Amino acid sequence: MRLLATRLDEAAGEITRLQGGSVTAGLPLTAPRELAHYEGPLRELVEWCHSSAADLRRRAAVAAQADLIERGPFAGASPYEALKSAAAGGVDDELAAFDRLGADGDAAAFFAGLTPGRALAVALARAGEVGARAGVPFELRFAANRHLVRLALAEAVRVGDGAAADRYTKLLAPDRQLLLFDPRGAGRIAEVLGDLAAATSVAIMVPGTGSRLANYLRGAGADLRNVHESTARMSRGASATIMWVGAELPSGLGAAALRFHAERGAPKLREFTEGLALQPDVRTTLIGHSYGSVVTGHAVKAGLHPDNLIAVASPGWGVDFAAELNAPKTRLFAMRHEGDVIKLVPPVDDVMSVMGIVPPTSIAGHGSDPVYLRGVERLPSGGEPTLGVDMHAHSDYFGHSTASHVATWNIARVVVGEAGR
Amino acid sequence: MRHLLAFVFLLAMGGCHMWSEEEPVIAEAIADLDAALTRTVQAAGLPVDVARKPRPHPCHSETRHGASVDIDGASEEPAKTVAEVLASWRREGLTVVSDRTRDQKWPQATVRGRLVEMTITGFPDRKAVWIWGSTACLEGEVPETWRDVL
Structure with missing residues (x-):
């Protein structure tokens, strides 16, 4: 197909050359008058050659993706057939209709009108648009994102990036369900454990400073699994847990002192969560660890109203009073080991004030410590009582040391509605 | 002043850690x-x-690894099983982090050793227990049998 596309482009170029100039600009002035009636058909022929070549290249790209599945270690007959069908023009009308939907179109209604095979073909042929799109059935989003991981794996192998290839190979494990995947830059990922469509309790976790795709599997992804192992057993499988790394998080402590990343990430978190379109009777819990709690606080302030909001080892929700969250129906919780170093980190606004610098409040500082806010229930963390500082305690809520099981369990109790028992 | 003190304290902690x-x-x-x-x-x-179902334990580190294992089993009397396991852990000298063995809904106990943490939870409504064990995050070569997991 690529060869044919090249030939068509060459043919278009040859026609143009023989006319002594661009066909689209009209026949040359020197052309005999009797040839004038050829001008229109020639222009159409050149345009047809170019558009056909572009179409062939698009189909060739899709067909190449199908070949990738065929050759790869994660072959699945359905994705392969779906992509072959898309490459051969089997879903041209559906793809054109999907493209016409635009950003605000009703993706749920669109996919509901397709047979499963055609829906999968569209999802895979437009994986970049479908994987993160609200309204698309979860199973199709999983399939689209899995396809994006496959493509990322192929690219990692091609360029010899062994660490990335290993990471993507693990992300292609059969039990992985991704609601978002984008390997560009620091990367974006959202993974869900459990049956999201049937769950009666759903938790959405946001990790802290330094979290990115490259360290996801041993960091945030493992945090997710720890919490879900508890909630799934408590709820007898009726819970789903999501880890959302859908916005860039600060890479270091300096950037973590600013609200910048939280203010940019919060609308994305809100859009992602609302895009899940969970039923009103589903209990929702938003869990932010460290800087992730700043993101969740800003998202709640901006109108995202989960049933529960949990701040874990938080520098602040971006408010000085719980009422500023404007979420009176949201139950608020906070957890922090007594030795967590974050207790020594006062709000940046305070530090700068002490130094005589008054920062613009729109970019610095995270407000008051949620643990001390009125109206917030403090959850036991299982940490050692201490007046000192444990340098590792800030990571000891979902794992890291030998002091995380109690914290994880108590967070899980909130998720399934058993807090305060 | 309190910030200076905190800074000095952090330096001291770092120094102690080095030795x-x-x-x-x-x-x-x-x-x-x-x-x-x-x-x-x-x-x-x-x-x-x-x-025994192995999985990674969160480490948030490029060089450290942590391991976690889940064991689900049947028990006619989960609360009794939890109490008996806790007793055995006490005999081994493990540090008891949490003793909720009298909890009616989910009797549970958590202990900590030098390198590991373990929790047993009972689910009386379904006559089952869940044992969860995990290690601290440590450096070093991952054993062959765990390389596909970590």
Whole structure:
């Protein structure tokens, strides 16, 4: 197909050359008058050659993706057939209709009108648009994102990036369900454990400073699994847990002192969560660890109203009073080991004030410590009582040391509605 | 002033850390966990060959690894099983982090060793227990049998 596309482009170029100039600009002035009636058909022929070549290249790209599945270690007959069908023009009308939907179109209604095979073909042929799109059935989003991981794996192998290839190979494990995947830059990922469509309790976790795709599997992804192992057993499988790394998080402590990343990430978190379109009777819990709690606080302030909001080892929700969250129906919780170093980190606004610098409040500082806010229930963390500082305690809520099981369990109790028992 | 004091304190902590004793490696912790879980399975009265489901334990580190294992088993009296396992852990000298063995809905106990943490939870409504063991995050070579997991 690529060869044919090249030939068509060459043919278009040859026609143009023989006319002594661009066909689209009209026949040359020197052309005999009797040839004038050829001008229109020639222009159409050149345009047809170019558009056909572009179409062939698009189909060739899709067909190449199908070949990738065929050759790869994660072959699945359905994705392969779906992509072959898309490459051969089997879903041209559906793809054109999907493209016409635009950003605000009703993706749920669109996919509901397709047979499963055609829906999968569209999802895979437009994986970049479908994987993160609200309204698309979860199973199709999983399939689209899995396809994006496959493509990322192929690219990692091609360029010899062994660490990335290993990471993507693990992300292609059969039990992985991704609601978002984008390997560009620091990367974006959202993974869900459990049956999201049937769950009666759903938790959405946001990790802290330094979290990115490259360290996801041993960091945030493992945090997710720890919490879900508890909630799934408590709820007898009726819970789903999501880890959302859908916005860039600060890479270091300096950037973590600013609200910048939280203010940019919060609308994305809100859009992602609302895009899940969970039923009103589903209990929702938003869990932010460290800087992730700043993101969740800003998202709640901006109108995202989960049933529960949990701040874990938080520098602040971006408010000085719980009422500023404007979420009176949201139950608020906070957890922090007594030795967590974050207790020594006062709000940046305070530090700068002490130094005589008054920062613009729109970019610095995270407000008051949620643990001390009125109206917030403090959850036991299982940490050692201490007046000192444990340098590792800030990571000891979902794992890291030998002091995380109690914290994880108590967070899980909130998720399934058993807090305060 | 309080910020200066905090800074000095952090420096002191860092200095102490530099001269601390050599840290154990992940292989040692995994071996500890494996042995501790074998004893726990025995104390819980579960079959010796009960399935152990391995997974990574969160580390948020490029160089450190942590291991986690889940064991689900049947128990006619989960609350009693939890109490018996906790008693065995006490006899081993493990530090009790949490004792909720009298909880009606989910009797539970959590203990901590030098390199491992273990929790047993009972689910009386379904006559089941869940044993969760995990290691601290440590450096070192990952044992062959865990390389596909970590």
